[in-house]
Amino acid sequence: MKQNVIEIIQKALESLNTVWGANLPDIEVEVPRDETMGDLATAVAMRLTKVLKKSPRKIAEEITGKINEQQPDFFEKIEIAGAGFINFRFKKDFFHKSLGMLLEEGHLSLRTDIGKGQKIQVEFVSANPTGPLHIGHGRGAAVGNALCNILKAAGFDVQREFYINDAGLQVKLLGRSVFARYQQLLGNDVPFPEDGYKGDYIEFIAQEINNSEGNKYLNRTFEECGEFLTDYAYKMMLADIEKDLKDFGVVFDRWQSERELHMQGKVESAIKDLKSRDLIYEKDGAVWFSSSRFEDDKDRVVKKQDGEYTYFASDICYHKDKLDRGFDTIIDIWGADHHGYIPRVRSVLEAFDLPGDKFKVVLIQMVSLLRHGQPVQMSKRAGAFITLREVIDEVGPDITKFIFLTRKADSHLDFDIDIAKEQSAENPVFYVQYAFARISSLFRQAEEKGVMSQESRVSGRGVSQYAPDLSALIEDEEISLIKKFLQYPMVFEGAALACEPHRITYYLQELAGIFHAYYYKHRIISDDNRLTPARLGLCKGVKIVLEEGLKILGVSAPERM
């Protein structure tokens, strides 16, 4: 729909430009807020006022004149309105044909190829393997997963990666915590590390070690058995994390271990590489990266006085490694509390010659968990926090994901467990899923009643002798519905370009709303042999779009509810 109009405007502008000789702006087409204004509108005329020094209406007239010369056959009306908008209204026939194409080609016709096979890597969740995933990680997982689905459907070659921070002090602390609990469990009352992890899961791990290894580490020092216990604990944690994510419906293509980068000598060589670019220097007994030569406000230490690499050093290496693996674009999804880290990582990528617009960070804001409208206090150190596992078990993955995707990633989110659990109108997931289930039910009915137009026939390729006569769809609500799903590719493309999955969530709610109203007002299955198949065809179209959208969000589309 959009592309048709853009091409036509483009042609008109080009032919006019032989007179104008101006710099043509990008043509932007939008859906007017009010349906009475038309189906699509453009504000190009207003954008040209400055260059051409003419009134916007005058320019709009010249453009529409040229458009009319092309005599496009799908417009019912082109008019100039307001300050200089050009409004396009399509013929009903155009909508019928568009629906026909959707039914013929299925959900693949909803996708685009703006990615053109570009390799893009999305790194998300990347939680420390020192404890279970909490609800904030869940939000990151939901957003990252949906974003990957979107990018893939938009023609990008997407890789999903989880970065494991298994090299630092945090993991060692996990080991010490487990060590203490293990000793205590077997009656050796060693002190618990001061800022150790206090959650119950630590005792659980200690118990597991006792089950599989017995008491052979009892009364040993941490130096003697710490490495084994640490490895055991963090691997167990990691397996847990992977399982939680899988049950949440999020699967990664690759898990990158930080420790591995160190062991392969890649950290060292990454720093060397920077040094060869003259971006590394020594000062005060430490080694620094000149990040302030890029976008950072000061230089950063990569190797401390004690000779240890900093966490940032691993990150330099990790991001260089992403580039070495041949990705054109790199997307990192981080908790919003890490936003201060963006300039230095951006500096790293620029130092390695990646253009600035090829690195994007999506920030995930905090989730405040509520129960009965009251905030639940969360303290990670004390081990008192709500895990993703608990929420999945209590609320379910579909609802949880959908709620995470009803907000822009970068804004705070209140997650009320009780409301989420209620199977009520307050829950927007059901609204969308219900529309899908209703349509599914219609097709079951149609089949039972032996209505000619079964779902498979309505949609099937190569069975055109059964194809419904879509010109029977003349009600306003029917045309509105078709218009709405013709907008899907625009919304979808916008979501891909802006990395904003929530746009699809909103769109689906709107589409479901229009469908519910239509369903209520008009009977789909009747004894009208021409109208019934056409309306079922329309419903099939809605169903295809709903299914595609839900799939992209990672939410299931149930046949019954």
Next chain:
RNA sequence: GCGCCUGUAGCUCAGUUGGAUAGAGCAACUGACUUCUAAUCAGUAGGCCUGAGGUUCGAAUCCUCACAGGCGCGCCA
């Protein structure tokens, strides 16, 4: 102190990258189940888009300042 994010209906939030008369859900109120699923629908009401300037044909959107809230500013990870 510096930086980033946020501020839109009573509540929770959208707002198509600067466009037309600012939208949705919930809550409130009025109505609709002998019906293909009422997890639904129709309607009413609700606004100084935090405030003040500025940029231009045009601002919730961009710029400056103020106010309020959140988060960051380590040779921690």
